[in-house]
Amino acid sequence: MTDLTSWLVAAGILVVAELFTGTFYLLMIAIGLAFGALAAWLGLSGPLQTFAAASVGLVATAILHRSRFGRPARMEATRDSNVNLDIGQRVVVDAWQGGRARVMYRGALWDVELGPGAQPEAGDFRIVEVLGSRLIVANS
Template sequence: MLDWMNWLVGAGILVIAELFTGTFYLLMIAIGLAFGGIAALLGLSGPIQTLVAAVVGVVATSILHRSRFGRPAKGSANRDHNVNLDIGERVSVPSWQGGRARVMYRGALWDVELGPGALPEAGEYRIVEVQGSRLIVANS
């Protein structure tokens, strides 16, 4: 098999492996291998092909690492609607005792606390955070 075919087969294998991992890092290395294949098509020597593949892979990986796709989300799971489906739901609070209350929510009693800037009035509240068995709420 020709050199450029070897490079592209390697890139294809990494793309398939990347589909199983869910990260983009293997895809960046596959891009480097594809550039190694392009270097082979241009007739460059084996060490130069390897150098091109390595440099492009490292540069692509470092660019990915500095982007927003290379970093985990900084938000707390306590406030993330995608993690906790209670975030954004409504709860009715009949009365407050010092910024705290007990309410029936989803068939069970929950402790409720006021979030920052919320006013302690009887009525409907929106859940903004869940801390264990405590609901942190804001005025709706």
Template sequence: MSDWSYWLIGAGILVVAELFIGTFYLLMIALGLLAGALAAWLGAGGPLQTLTAALVGVLATVLLRRSRFARSRRGQAANDPNVNLDIGGRVSVPQWHERRARVMYRGALWDVELQGGLEATPGDYRIVEVQGNVLIVARP
């Protein structure tokens, strides 16, 4: 077999491994291996093939790391609606006592606190955060 076919087999193995792991970093290294296959197909020697594969793989990995895909979008679990399904829910507060209340929500009594800076008036509120068994609410 030719050198370029070994590079392609390696790239294929990394693509399959990436499917099981779920990161894009193995795909970037596979791009480097594809560049090594291209260099081999063009007739470059072994050291130049390896150098090409390494440079393209490292460059692709660095570019991925600096892209928006590598940045974490997660916030705190207390106010992340993807983690806590109560975020965005509605509660009705009949009366407040020192910016705190007790309300029935999903069949249980919950403590409710008003988000800072808001006026404590009876009415409907939206859950913006959950801290333990306390719902932090704001106006909808």
């Protein structure tokens, strides 16, 4: 197997692995390996091919890391609707007692607290956070 083929097979394997994992970092390394294949196609020596692949892969990874795609959202799990499906759901509060209440939600009694800026009035509320067995709500 020629150097060109080896670089392209390695890049292809990383592209397939990236499709299974969903991370762009493997794709950046695959781009580096593709540049290694380009260096092999140009007839450069083995160490220069490796240097080209490594340097392009590192630069591409660094650029990705500094972009908005390289940084995960810094949202707390207690407020993230992708983690907790209760976030955004509605509850009805009949009466408040000092900023706290008890409501029936999903067939069980839950403690409810007002979130920042919420007004303690009876009615429909939206869940904005779940802290243990407490629902933090905001006016809807």
